[in-house]
Amino acid sequence: MSQNPLPTSDLKTLRQELQERTPLEVADELARLAPAERAKAFRLLAKDSALEVFQLLDAAHQEELLGGLRDEQVLRLVEEMDADDRARLFDEMPATVVRKLQAGLSPRERRLTAMLLGYPDESAGRIMSPKFIRLIPEMRVEDALARVRRRAQDAEPIYTLPVTDDELRLLGTITLRDLLLAEPENTVGEIMSGKTHAVSVDEDQEQVARIIQGADLLAVPVVDSENRLVGMVTVDDAMDVLGAETGEDLARTGASEPLGRPYFSASVFHLARSRAVWLLMLAVAATLTVNVLSAFEQTLEEVVVLALFIPLLIGTGGNAGAQSATTVVRSMALDDIRPEDILRVVLREARVGFLLGGVLAALSLIPVWLFAGESLAVIIALSLITVCTLASFVGSMMPLLARKVGVDPAVVSAPFVTTIVDASGLLVYFLIARAVLGL
Amino acid sequence: MSQNPLPTSDLKTLRQELQERTPLEVADELARLAPAERAKAFRLLAKDSALEVFQLLDAAHQEELLGGLRDEQVLRLVEEMDADDRARLFDEMPATVVRKLQAGLSPRERRLTAMLLGYPDESAGRIMSPKFIRLIPEMRVEDALARVRRRAQDAEPIYTLPVTDDELRLLGTITLRDLLLAEPENTVGEIMSGKTHAVSVDEDQEQVARIIQGADLLAVPVVDSENRLVGMVTVDDAMDVLGAETGEDLARTGASEPLGRPYFSASVFHLARSRAVWLLMLAVAATLTVNVLSAFEQTLEEVVVLALFIPLLIGTGGNAGAQSATTVVRSMALDDIRPEDILRVVLREARVGFLLGGVLAALSLIPVWLFAGESLAVIIALSLITVCTLASFVGSMMPLLARKVGVDPAVVSAPFVTTIVDASGLLVYFLIARAVLGL
Missing domain, CATH: 1.10.357.20 (SLC41 divalent cation transporters, integral membrane domain)
Incomplete structure (x- = not known):
């Protein structure tokens, strides 16, 4: 990671530096700036990278930045976030602001966010991605691949694909790798793995993360009490959960409550x-x-x-x-x-x-x-x-x-x-x- | 995860139980058995699941199990492990045993393992996967996809693909998702991301893992001092590194050196x-x-x-x-x-x-x-x-x-x-x- 601070005093150099760095590098440097300079630098980002950088920021900084943007910019950012990241951000914000933001969302995104926020704190339901690509066992491999291609734009996990029956009951999973390696005329049912990991929507997030880590998975299906598929938890969220949990253990070993936010923002x-x-x-x-x-x-x-x-x-x-x-x-x-x-x-x-x-x-x-x-x-x-x-x-x-x-x-x-x-x-x-x- | 211990006294029930559980569940239960029972249960596993379970075990348990198997079984397991997992196992074993095992490997696997073991402890080189699928910018998307299909069996990371010039110098990366979404007649160079994360082969593993976590990557390219691609570090290895590092920090906060192995095996x-x-x-x-x-x-x-x-x-x-x-x-x-x-x-x-x-x-x-x-x-x-x-x-x-x-x-x-x-x-x-x- 680059160690040079951003040159916030000169707008032209700043804009140029921002363009040369990766979104992660920009997010890291933004986190270290004072609030006023952070807002200034963020507004200089190109539209696409603004969204990417925004998603990599801590919820505390996201909330702060939104306060300094015009309403339509705020709505665009919030609309385009992943549903689980958006739920995490809403969790941090005052209820009145959340209601205003939710009113501005498209009906589909509003419904998905409301669903995630309905699950208990620290549960799998809060961090799952509700946008998955579902396959059925009777599908032929080439049709399944065509379906993945059609839907990949909008789905979060596409490398581990859940297989269900017509009533959304989970039957197994299949990886995109296996789909690519299979003969086009095989069916999904023939090559899927039936002995698959799945977690309940109420399962503790740390437990879910340990399964993903232990079994080297990229995503794990989340099911409701009737074994019906409701989402997928992906490995990047698992890493964040494990990071937060060990941070909590470490804080308590050192006799504090975890901060839950970047040091200088507290x-x-x-x-x-x-x-x-x-x-x-x-x-x-x-x-x-x-x-x-x-x-x-x-x-x-x-x-x-x-x-x-x-x-x-x-x-x-x-x-x-x-x-x-x-x-x-x-x-x-x-x-x-x-x-x-x-x-x-x-x-x-x-x-x-x-x-x-x-x-x-x-x-x-x-x-x-x-x-x-x-x-x-x-x-x-x-x-x-x-x-x-x-x-x-x-x-x-x-x-x-x-x-x-x-x-x-x-x-x-x-x-x-x-x-x-x-x-x-x-x-x-x-x-x-x-x-x-x-x- | 299942909480029922394995019934080691009755071989028939044991074999049946082993078949019903996922590899992670089996690995978790094996880790909790006494050495003799662990060896007994492991020998009952079907050939394919034996390899999967073996790769999920801690290096200390892997070493112990190998001691109780026949030579040809040992060689088969070691030959089929991922090169980076094998390097980690060899690191734990006495030099004489390692020499014997290396002699039994196929020339290609022997060369890859020797290469990884040549990099410093805690460096990216030690945990990278040297089996990647490389693309070049002039390739058309459909040819790139065909290449991925041909090589997916043998490569470890296939969802993030490195793009290089003819001399292996890293130019960028492309995700399999982007390849699937692109028009078949596009070229790789047109759709690849040039502003990509890359790490040096000598980079500290924790730093590499933080980049993967921070930028939500599935894999990051590893380059030598001349920017030539030598491997890819995948997200599952990053999770293990972060887990081990926070374990070390936690141990030291509690005034101990980290154990580095499961509690009951110490x-x-x-x-x-x-x-x-x-x-x-x-x-x-x-x-x-x-x-x-x-x-x-x-x-x-x-x-x-x-x-x-x-x-x-x-x-x-x-x-x-x-x-x-x-x-x-x-x-x-x-x-x-x-x-x-x-x-x-x-x-x-x-x-x-x-x-x-x-x-x-x-x-x-x-x-x-x-x-x-x-x-x-x-x-x-x-x-x-x-x-x-x-x-x-x-x-x-x-x-x-x-x-x-x-x-x-x-x-x-x-x-x-x-x-x-x-x-x-x-x-x-x-x-x-x-x-x-x-x-």
Whole structure:
């Protein structure tokens, strides 16, 4: 991708630069401009590339750009978008604006968009393309090819073609490659693949995307509850879904709600809001540590040196817990681990934690001895082993339990685990200290 | 995806179940079986589906399965794999086994695999398909279509076709859709798109995948240093690359090295090893906190209650730092933030941290006052504001600095930030405490 920013100060050079770049390069650079300059550059685009560039932009930027265009330009762009992209854009906009835009659409596009918006959030129905080319088994290959040619202009997926009966019930799929390779007098029914992937219109988008990725598909048919074909989800939408989902998992592992929009298009206030609830909840949970410590205030007064190792110990426990939690969340997302594996996973992770704690304990023994004496060395070593084992155990169990009760595992991953491990780690530390010191 | 495990105890039912499922469903279930049962089930697959299922498996499982098959079965599977998948498998295997397998390949496949393996790790050359169908601008559309039909059996990408001159220099691309829609007597040169995306054979795989995702492509041409076409990277490989890359980022945010293989195929020892170095390095970095605290040991002895808030305070700082770091790492991966934006980003994040710290400080004032008195309430409130601001500042700066010096930003994200913030947060806390208490 080109790394040179667009020269927005000089209109002539700007227009020329815009012509030389691919739509993706233009979209990338537009995303990095200030709103006023973005609008200026967008208006300089040729008609055809304006549509292409517009479709590659984030919904937040699309909405912003529409605000700066004349009504007929807005209507043309919105009319020519793919129905699923249009549904995503409408989702972002205020209801009054959406009603105005919908009124300006052609009846067919209005009907398709309304249909998509009628399906639940995060469902296959929201991202499917309702414009597909349907074949029937009795068709001859050459007629099927002629049909594809006639309809290719208007259909979104044409490389994977659904085969249905007269009542639109899905029978199988056929790829354009297979059609091209078949003898013209074969029928579609003879060469189609009947053992095909299909997803329900209510299916979770991430699940749909994983099927497309796992089976290396270009598109997957979407059916209603009576197995009737209603659309196709294409691989480009699957990639966007997976990108958004891993972005969400990553944000939550880092204790934030996902932004869902480009960084610079979010205000400082918006950024703070996406993090405030997490930070608050975690701080409230962390008051547990204050309680544990205040229960041991007297021990602390007698042996103040114990306080010196608190951050090291709970930090290490938190890291070990985060390691287990992150591994389990990711493996669940990839379907390598399922909720029914909980016992097997938790016991494995506890062994991993025990191993890691043992290594750290062995390495800490002599430095702590030299720094703070024999008893502290023993206390720290025993605490490291116990805390790491406990942390890996809790860290792997929490996301699996979350899934069992129907909560997104990423929500209870690293940050929550760390906080819980902090409090229980302190308890373990002070109990061991008391036992070793005979207090 | 089907959730029922395969009935491995009864061969007849097993064979029947295998026939009824799609290759992806079979591959998913195989991945969850123990090695012996996986081999048993795989041997029951019909010849054609065996190859399909094999290609959908993880390289670690592919290698394991090959060990249990007869030599001629192994050679047949390896010969029929796509060249890029084969290169990935060979990468996982011991050199002696690879030499034996390569010797058994047909000359053409051997040459293609050797070529791919000659390109650097993580480069476009490693994942490209060297079997493409090349068109030239002078070709008429109907001849081009006939050529696609003749070659489609053997080529991997056929829906995006590269157009070159006689010396293989890339001139543009054309989609099969455009070919089908064009008049038969048009030439390829008339309808091809000259402003096409192309990547260098040495380009980083993640960058290639982002182009395919960003521009909604099905395949992108790969060229050598003289702009000569050497292969095509397809969208299914791009999805796998993005999946692996985000998996790596996620693992590092959770303080581990990525596993790079299915969870249950990694031993407890392997899991511990992938985490030990991180845990150790972070523990060593955390000894900084011991040093800071020991410098304030006397203050601690005089006011033991200060110790009670240590975990809460540094935990909150760590979370605020992790939030900034994760946001920045993700936004850099999406190219929303670039290294040259460092000043703008760091100042924004510091303001976000100040806002968040202010909210927490306001909310903490009364509870801490009631629990530990007026001075502690002031100390904690001032410390929360300072620590959160500092944490967001450091958390956003570190990944950007890492990128500037050429290190993967994810490596220095959340866990490292947390540890650094811990030590500096303690320093701030005790300095504020001393000032407020007049010690």
